[in-house]
Amino acid sequence: MGKEPSMPVARASDNPTFELGGNxxxxxVSPSRGASECVLYRIDVPGGGKLPPHSHDHExxxxxxxxxxxxxxxxxxxxxxxGDSVVVPTGAIHWVEAGEDGCTMIVTMLAGTLFIRExxxxxxxxxGR
Numbered sequence: 001m002g003k004e005p006s007m008p009v010a011r012a013s014d015n016p017t018f019e020l021g022g023n024x025x026x027x028x029v030s031p032s033r034g035a036s037e038c039v040l041y042r043i044d045v046p047g048g049g050k051l052p053p054h055s056h057d058h059e060x061x062x063x064x065x066x067x068x069x070x071x072x073x074x075x076x077x078x079x080x081x082x083g084d085s086v087v088v089p090t091g092a093i094h095w096v097e098a099g100e101d102g103c104t105m106i107v108t109m110l111a112g113t114l115f116i117r118e119x120x121x122x123x124x125x126x127x128g129r
Contacts, residue, residue: 023049030111039111062107069098
């Protein structure tokens, strides 16, 4: 038999956390945690909080795990609730405003995806490295 493939396991007890505008981002899977092609992370937005408007150089997809909110993509806005999923097109300015009880979402995108601020400055954020 051949060599068994490696099986990286990112332990919950080792999940790094980051702050972004009053929101907590928890890194789940990233290149620094064993992935080579994707990034997976959780965002907790407090009641009445919001993510800053931004875009990416690749598609962004997320699912609301808990709570509710309003997602803005370009000039369009839609209410979202637990279980709803959103696909954000490449380059689209977008952000999420949490409902009064806040919201938790899980996000996935390609490894190396840039977080591009409204100013046009962009980089790979620490949760994506």
